[in-house]
Amino acid sequence: MKAKWFLLPMAALTVAAAVYGGYIRTTLTDYTEEGNWEEYQVxxxxxxxxxxxxxxxxxxxxSAPYILRVEVLGxxxxTNGTGQQKVKVAQVYAGEDLEVGQEFYLYSYAWWVSLSENYKSLERAYVNVLEVGREYLVFVNGEIDTLNSSIPVYRCMEGVMLPDGGWMDFMSPVFCYDNIENVPVEYTGKWESGVTYTQGRDNEFFGATDKLIEAWEQLKAEMLQRYPR
Structure with missing residues (x-):
């Protein structure tokens, strides 16, 4: 199958840019300062x-436009619920305009936090928050325009247009160079669409079965072997 990558439509990019300007940034810690992870679902x-x-x-x-090894700095x-993390380029495998040592925000529209009276949701496209100090292999679509950011913002590769015209969202294409053990996170019935974050808080990947976790870990191993540090 020959796949072709697409950026978001201009209207969506404009919305994304507006999100970055005019709002006070908070961190995940601000939302979880009491440490009550049982209130969050993934x-x-x-x-x-x-x-x-x-x-x-x-x-x-x-085939991603940018393939990078990055160190997570923050x-x-x-910002208004949408997530990003500051990273520093450690190695460039593909792509121009980024150099070793350059800092930028890695952003995804699939990284966000939803808060309501009934539940709190941490949306991550099935991959956990990147750990500060660790290195990750990341597949990136390109830079997006922002209204108020001190450093560039680059968006994760979030999916692909299929030959039949349909769209497939990816699991976040970020892979830690360290070995992180994953356990299945199983639906408990407490919520209609998620599980408590504590079930997979130490995971790198949120998969429902051992078979899927094994397949994702094999994909990770192949990518890290192809783009070694």
Whole structure:
């Protein structure tokens, strides 16, 4: 399958840019200062859909405009609920305009926090918050215009247009160079669409079954072998 990557439409980019300007940034710590993670839910990736995403990501990720090894410098920052993290380029495998040592914000429209009276939701496209001080292999779509950011903002590769015209969202294409143990996060029935964050707080990936976790970890191993540090 020959896949083609697309940026968000201009209207969506304008909205994304507006989000960055005129708001006070907070961090995830501000939302969880009491440490009550039981109040937060995350969505586990189901096995069937996840296996298909793994197959497509294996084929398409090497075509990403930017492929980078980055060091995470800061915790998840939330601007009007949408998330980004400050990183520093450690190695460039593909892409221009970014150099080793350059700092930028890694952003995804799929990283956000939702707060309501009934529950609190941490949306991560099935991958945990990047850990400060660790290095990650990241697949990036390109820079987005922002109204008020001291450093550039680059958006994760979030999906692919399929040959039939449909769109497939990816699991966040970020892979830690360190080994992080993953355990299945199982739906408990407390919420309609998620599980408590504490079930997978130490995970790198939120998968619902051992089979899917094994497939995702194999994808990670292949990508890290292809782009070693």
């Amino acid at each position: 969505a586990p990736m189901p096995e069937a859909a996840g296996m298909e995403k793994v197959r497509t990501m294996r084929e398409c990720l090497p 915790d998840l920052e939330l």
